[in-house]
Structure formats: structure tokens, C-alpha cells
Amino acid sequence: MSNVFPRNCKATLPLAVQGDGVYIVDSTGKRYLDASGGAAVSCLGHSNTRVIEAIKSQLDRLAFAHTGFFSSVPAEALAELLINKAPGALDRVYVVSGGSEAVEAAIKLARQYCIEIGQPSRHRVIARQQSYHGNTLGALAAGGNMWRREPFAPLMIDTTHISPCYAYRGQQDGESEFDYGQRVANELETEILRLGADQVMAFIAEPVVGATLGAVPPVDGYYKRIREICDQYGVLLILDEVMCGMGRTGSLFACEQDGIAPDIMTIAKGLGAGYQAIGAMLCTDTIYRALEQGSGFFQHGHTYIGHPAACAGALAVVSEIIEENLVERVQQRGGQLRAALQDRFGEHPNIGDIRGRGLFIGLEFVRDRDDKTPFSPQQGMNKKFKQVAFDTGLICYPMGGTIDGRQGDHVLLAPPFIIEDSHIAEIVDKLEQALSTTLAAI
DSSP: OOOOOOSSTTOOOOOEEEEETTEEEETTOOEEEETTHHHHTOTTOSOOHHHHHHHHHHHHHOSOOOTTTOOOHHHHHHHHHHHHHOOTTEEEEEEESSHHHHHHHHHHHHHHHHHHTTOTTOOEEEEETTOOOOSSHHHHHHOOOHHHHGGGGGGSOOOEEEOOOOHHHHOOTTOOHHHHHHHHHHHHHHHHHHHOTTTEEEEEEOSSBOTTTTSBOOOTTHHHHHHHHHHHHTOEEEEEOTTTTTTTTSSSSGGGGGTOOOSEEEEOGGGTTTSSOOEEEEEEHHHHHHHHHTTOSOSOOOTTTTOHHHHHHHHHHHHHHHHTTHHHHHHHHHHHHHHHHHHHHTTOTTEEEEEEETTEEEEEEOSBTTTTBOOOGGGOHHHHHHHHHHHTTEEOEEEEOTTTSSSOEEEEEOOOTTOOHHHHHHHHHHHHHHHHHHHHHO
């Protein structure tokens, strides 16, 4: 009997006892290749000595200092490093304990900023369908993941959602990718005008959509149009890079590849690489100065924000990514993995799309490749595939409801940046084995 409250009350999970590079080892000695980094978290693998030693060293000096009384050396150093590398006018870092906390902080900061500049009527958040921004109530309300939202809908703030930039499903016959991107981007302007431009405070989106859609990147020009619309109507642009940031897509910050920068950004997962619980919200100097020169106080906070040991670990993680040229490695290994997947599954009758950037790749499952017909939700394709893959020793991230929250299945891959050729071969082989076994069973 266990006293742990698990995510799935009906599942019996193996006991993880050791990390070894890209592998996790359970109590029986079985090794699992972590091809999704958990949930795109373990970007450096599970045994990076630099990060481990940084955390140990910080604990020897100072374990905790409440941010109501103190800043700390690692928090200051981490913020400086992030801002030195951040795009656009991002200038301040608010360190929290994870992605959902970062999104909550971003939404509350957006609201307080509107109050501070004398626009208190602005309170509405616009997001996108098939997005995911976290599981706390504010973040959940912003997200467009129907399965996660539905049970808690009566508790959530009212948000509205426009279409995602999901060319595989949304691009029309005869429509160019650019025209498609402009069309769905312009939905933002339509929604702002419908709600009233003086009512909307922020638009939030993932530069590359993660868990809910499966590594869907935007088409060229989409985010530049989004940025233009936000600027035109005085709406803050919040980019959620919790899953796709910190080198995962082949640039330190995912939005760099789209030639834009946000007013507020959220990061987590790869920021701490799993070694400590940490996330962060970054904002521009304009937003920070509005609070500094106004009320002088951000009306928000948690006990463990700016935790010194977590900041020391994240500082070591980001330093490792930069100093070891891991972003370039992500580009190289991501291209190799994508090519291997294309070679093995590019013509597979049940793989409709292979997409992503860097080491952030999704494969969409279909019952019929020619007309993109999905499997029936009742077949439970993604759940069965996850279990079969896990049984073979492969950790991946399948999900259902890809198309509309109910129909569609995909698997997300986000392996550690340190993968080698042999690991790419193992991932592809085990994916093929798992897919064959799953298809035979449904």
C-alpha cells in the first residue's frame, strides 16, 4: 500500500531509483530512454554533475531566504544572465516555482499594469483553442485544452479563444501557408473588436504549441501579424515558452525564430531541467516601471519564489546550455531525429504529419493518411500507445483530442539535448515497435 496520491488512481507505477544520462532506471533495473524529457523538462539528462554540484554548493551556503526580506546571489545572477540573452525589451525576471505559477504571475501582472496606467477597464484575456498554459485556475482558463478545462469551468474566469495556427488541419485548398497564417492571425483583431478594444488586456500563446497539439510551429509571418495587432490595440502579448523555450526548439528563446519579442514571457521546464522546481516570468522595462512609479508593489507572490537553491540550479542549467553550445546541438540533433522519423514514418499509412522545431517534434496519428481521418476517441489510441511504448522502455508524451479536444491523437518527443546517434536509432526503433503493436490491438 502507498500513501502517495498519484495522478492516475488506477495505475501502478514503477519506482524510479536512478538517472543515467538520457535514461531513467527503475527498482528492477529496467532502463527507460526518456524521449520526452518527462514533459519536455530534462533537457540535460538525469545526471549532469555541474548542476548537481551547483545546488549542493548553494545548500551549503544558504538554503532559503524569503523574498519579502532578501534577494540572493543566485537569483541576481540568474536574472542578469536571462535578460542578457532575452529578446526585445525584456528587462526584469520574476522567479517562481513552475510553469503554471509563471502564467498566473503573467496574467496578474498584465491586469495590474492596466490598472497602473489608468486603463482599469482592460481585463479580458484572449488565447487560442488547443493551447495549454497550466493547471492553476487562471492558467487553465487561459488554455484551450477542453479535457482539462471542462470539470473546472464554473470556477474559471471568462476567456475567449481564437483558432490555432495549425496548418495541417486548417490550411484550405489553394491557400498559401502565408495567407493561411494571416487569416488565422486576423481572428485576433476580430475578437478584440468584438469584445471592445478597451476591454482586452492580453493575448497569450505558445510560440510552438506543446502538449495539446503536439509541437505545432507557426507558419512564416503569423507572429509578426499578431505582434502588429497587439501593438495597434494596446494589447499585451504574453508568450508562453514554458515547454518550448530554453533551447528546446533550436534557439534559446523560441520566439527568436519568428522575429518578434513579447511584452511578457513565461519559462520553466528546461529552465531547471528537472533538477529543482523553478519557473520565471519576464517582462519589459515599460511594464516594470509602471508598477515602480505607481503603487510600487506587485500584488502577488508565493512562499518559494526566488528560491536560492533553485536559482543556483537554473543558473548552472542555462550556463551549461550556453557554454556547451547546446542550442547548436539541438539544431543538429533535431535535424537528425526529424530525418530519421521522416525516413521511417514519412509514408506510414497511420502517420499523417511529422512536425516541430529542434528537439521538439510531434507525430500525428491518423486512421487514414489520405483524408486525415482520425482514429475514433473510443479506440484510445494515444493511451494504448503510451503504455506499449513504456513497456518497451521508451518514455514519450502521447495525447488525445488533438483536433478539437475530443478527436485526434499525437505523440510528442522532446529528448534531452545530449542524445547521441545511438539514442536516435533507439527512439525510432521503439516508436515503430510500439506503433505496430498498438495498431494490431485496436
